[in-house]
Amino acid sequence: MIDIATRVWNHKWKIDPIVRSMIDTDFYKLLMCQSVFRNKPDARVTFSLINRTKDVRLAELIDEGELREHLDHIRSLSLSRGESTWLRGNTFYGKRQMFRPDFMEWFEALRLPDYHLEKRDGQYELTFEGSWPEVMLWEIPALTVLMELRGRAVLNRMEKFELQVLYARAMTKLWEKVERLRKVPALRIADFGTRRRHSFLWQDWCVQALIEGLGDTFIGTSNCLIAMRQEVEAIGTNAHELPMVYAALAETDEALAKAPYRVLEDWQEEHEGNLRIILPDTFGTKGFLKRAPHWLESWTGMRIDSGDPATGAETAIEWWKSRGEDPRKKLVIFSDGLDVEKILELHRQFEGRVRVSFGWGTLLTNDFRGLVPNDALRPFSLVCKAVSANGNPTVKLSDNPNKSMGPADEVARYKRVFGVGEQEALEVIV
Amino acid sequence: MIDIATRVWNHKWKIDPIVRSMIDTDFYKLLMCQSVFRNKPDARVTFSLINRTKDVRLAELIDEGELREHLDHIRSLSLSRGESTWLRGNTFYGKRQMFRPDFMEWFEALRLPDYHLEKRDGQYELTFEGSWPEVMLWEIPALTVLMELRGRAVLNRMEKFELQVLYARAMTKLWEKVERLRKVPALRIADFGTRRRHSFLWQDWCVQALIEGLGDTFIGTSNCLIAMRQEVEAIGTNAHELPMVYAALAETDEALAKAPYRVLEDWQEEHEGNLRIILPDTFGTKGFLKRAPHWLESWTGMRIDSGDPATGAETAIEWWKSRGEDPRKKLVIFSDGLDVEKILELHRQFEGRVRVSFGWGTLLTNDFRGLVPNDALRPFSLVCKAVSANGNPTVKLSDNPNKSMGPADEVARYKRVFGVGEQEALEVIV
Known part of the structure; x- marks a missing residue:
């Protein structure tokens, strides 16, 4: 017996959305978001997608129209009542009411802000500008959409x-x-x-x-x-x-x-x-x-x-x-x-x-290494980072220079201020 | 959306039947059955289950009541209209109407004859006695039921x-x-x-x-x-x-x-x-x-x-x-x-x-070798053979003495009649 209603319901979707929930995200994003909402609600921050694995040419693998559809779908999401109830009522790290009522009210009303998308050199330039607590919530859905669309591009060719x-x-x-x-x-x-x-x-x-x-x-x-x-x-x-x-x-x-x-x-x-x-x-x-x-x-x-x-x-x-x-x-x-x-x-x-x-x-x-021809599903190093705040570029030095970020002059200033000397470079796989 | 009707339908089954169709069998059984139906319809034949792999102790693995339920279920089966249409109308080996109308009428009316089941030395003695064209159709369902019940006995312990x-x-x-x-x-x-x-x-x-x-x-x-x-x-x-x-x-x-x-x-x-x-x-x-x-x-x-x-x-x-x-x-x-x-x-x-x-x-x-502890799903050598016809024991010499069958005196007579000398013994895996 086939469930006809399910089949018909599936027909109705224009796309098969990758992200279907506001809480399909990392828990620490919500903890940090609450902290930012309280301490720095007005900071203007830009998040930007960075593909550290240049030879995975995302703009050639992923159709721009499809990517936009998924990003637009994410902008249509809002916290569901059951999700809100869980966040408000569940015990996290042994604590009830981890999320304060004022934060929850704000989060319930939130829709993610607009994005800016361009192709350049076989990659997507994808940026999110706005108030910090809003744009920071783009990080995880943006990454998961790109990771999954890249996977789908490979899987589409398979029987x-x-x-x-x-x-x-x-x-x-x-x-x-x-x-x-x-x-x-x-x-x-x-x-x-x-x-x-x-x-x-x-x-x-x-x-x-x-x-x-x-x-x-x-x-x-x-x-x-x-x-x-x-x-x-x-x-x-x-x-x-x-x-x-x-x-x-x-x-x-x-x-x-x-x-x-x-x-x-x-x-x-x-x-x-x-x-x-x-x-x-x-x-x-x-x-x-x-x-x-x-x-x-x-x-x-x-x-x-x-x-x-x-x-x-x-x-x-x-x-x-x-x-x-x-x-x-x-x-x-x-x-x-x-x-x-x-x-x-x-x-x-x-x-x-x-x-x-x-x-x-x-x-x-995401360990599909060695499972498809040309290792086309190997993991790659995609991040979505805060690149500026109130117009100032952000900097990360890290303990591995291959994970560092920021304009050279600012990196130099940070190294001086934080007293960082020589660092050992390690390969970044993922 | 769960298909409630399917769930409820599944609840109604007393067992999960292994064999659900009269044509869940080997094609050559039907070809041979038609030949026997035409040439030797009155021969009385006994088929018997033989487990050549003695250390797979089927009677200890498989519950007798469950085995009986499956065998009884098979006896309740008859050829469905669609199956009959397919056998009558399909082209087999380039030939239409491979199965003659008189055979098909008989087959449509057929229910499998009774079985005899006993436990002995950790094995099941399972025999089928009757007219050759009827009992011969027990071979495949009897084997598949025992193979699958042995598998289920192992799978039952898994999460x-x-x-x-x-x-x-x-x-x-x-x-x-x-x-x-x-x-x-x-x-x-x-x-x-x-x-x-x-x-x-x-x-x-x-x-x-x-x-x-x-x-x-x-x-x-x-x-x-x-x-x-x-x-x-x-x-x-x-x-x-x-x-x-x-x-x-x-x-x-x-x-x-x-x-x-x-x-x-x-x-x-x-x-x-x-x-x-x-x-x-x-x-x-x-x-x-x-x-x-x-x-x-x-x-x-x-x-x-x-x-x-x-x-x-x-x-x-x-x-x-x-x-x-x-x-x-x-x-x-x-x-x-x-x-x-x-x-x-x-x-x-x-x-x-x-x-x-x-x-x-x-x-x-059935290659599940090496996939569960103790190799408990390894294939084993189970057959269901015609052991007598009109009261005379059957004999098989084969080209491998490990596959031979029959009482010693009859084997000796057959060897003499067919001029068979020394044979090379080869291990029988399956």
Whole structure:
């Protein structure tokens, strides 16, 4: 028996929308959005798409009209009543009413602002300008739309059974990772793969596979919609976006030097426990920690998102020790370019020395490497970043110069202000 | 939108029937049934299940009540109008009205006769007694029910995602075979995997994968229901059952010696072209060919179903040459224990010397080797054979003594009558 109504309903769609919900986004975007809504609601910020993998020529793969349809569809979305109820009523990180009523009212009324799209040199220039709390919510849907349209461009050429076998292989590949990870006790792994996922349905499948396959080892997903539907924890804290924009808004070098700490002061007013996670690498980890105020010592943990992760964690441990803290009570979150091998290696290295958890991203939700001819579905490095605030360019130094951003003169100024010297360059896969 | 009616419909089933159609069987059973219906309608034959793989203890894996429910369900089946229309009207092997009206009327009215089921030594004794054209139709459904119930016993212990990944792995495994075979031009492959398939749905999937993946290399399936639904050729000619029962019915040694040729005389009256395929090994290939009457030389081909397949094909080629026939116009059908490696090897060896096609069986439709713990889904050698006719035991010598059947004294008599000496024993995998 075929469900005729479903078939007819499907006929009615002009497109098959990639993003269908305002909360099909990373949890930390909402946490940060609330913080920005409270502290910097009037900052004018520009977000811009940046494809670091130049040989994936997105404008040749993806039809502009189709891309516009998806972006327009996202602009038509608004928070549904059930989503609002979940955000208002659910417990996040042990806390009820994480989202304040004034923020929720604003969010319920929000429609995403307009976008600007142009083709240049085989790539799309896609930018979003507006008030910070509004434009920042474009980051994740813009990335997921481009990632999935690129995937669809490849999949369009495949036959029915080729497709089924492609997914069979991808499932097998993921499950082999699960089988390796499930053997290791005391691992803690979260899905951080929303932004560069293969597709929504695939991310949803991956999360369900981790729920069944990993049991308690799986601690949750960064994706709010999936967290809500699969009834798992929504995971995430804060990102480089906050210190980058705070820094760009600073009017003097002195204010610039203080900006990364100002961000965390604002954060501390709202959050405690496992949400007090330091992201130290925006302008170089070493200088950040050296000049960190005493109140940061009591924070729960640190997220290592660039540079060699083991070195980053050793730096964190050393810093806690130097400030009289017991690292075994602290939490290190690894979130940069992880796959099973690296997870297991870091786990072995740091087990017992510090609490560890892993934010597993692209190679969880988009590992189709080697599964189609010419590796046409290999993950690539697409980001959507705040590039200016109130007219000033933003800068990111990172612990890996291949992840740095900003105009050369500003980068030089930031390096001087934050005392950053030579850095080791590491390949950025995803 | 969930299709509520489908859900409720599914609730109504007491069991999930494995066999749901009278034509979910091998095409050659129907061809042979028509021949038997015409030539030996009153022979009383007993079919019996034989598990050659003793360490797969079916009676410990499969619940007797459940097995009975499935067998009872099969007894409730009758030919549907659409199935009858297809059998009456479809073109098989280039011929319309392959099935005569008198046979079709009988088949439409047929319900399968009763069965006898007992447990002994961890195995099921399952026998079917009755008129030959009726009981012979139990063979395939009896085998598929036992194969699938054994599979379900293993699958019952698995979780949802484990199951999905199991099938993902099996699909990947099959597709890798398809990808190897599709590269080879001029191959001809048919699905002969009904009797030992993993399940109906899996066989159906495999056939669809071959249709898409192999194109013209895939020439059809032995399964009538799948051939009808997927609109591909139904494939098959005749089996050991015919000479075995004809031989058991012979009243003198002289009649016994002629029995295998009597079968083919009867067959020749009804069939021509690609249906004139000799199956020479029932009582030893060498003696059969040596004493073969001249009219057999003009038959289209030979099926090699036991012994070393390359040796069997060389024997066939030599025989055709010795009888003045051009082997390049003849057809050799390999159908014993094939998998990709063997198919490619035989293809290389005989390409250009003889026309070749492959009947790919268990390792097409039931290759779950290595996919579950303890290899609990590995294929095993289950057969359902005619063991007596009008009270006389049947005998099969085969070209592999591990595939022989019958009481020792009768085997000795047959060996004497058919002049069979020493034979090489080969392991029977499936």
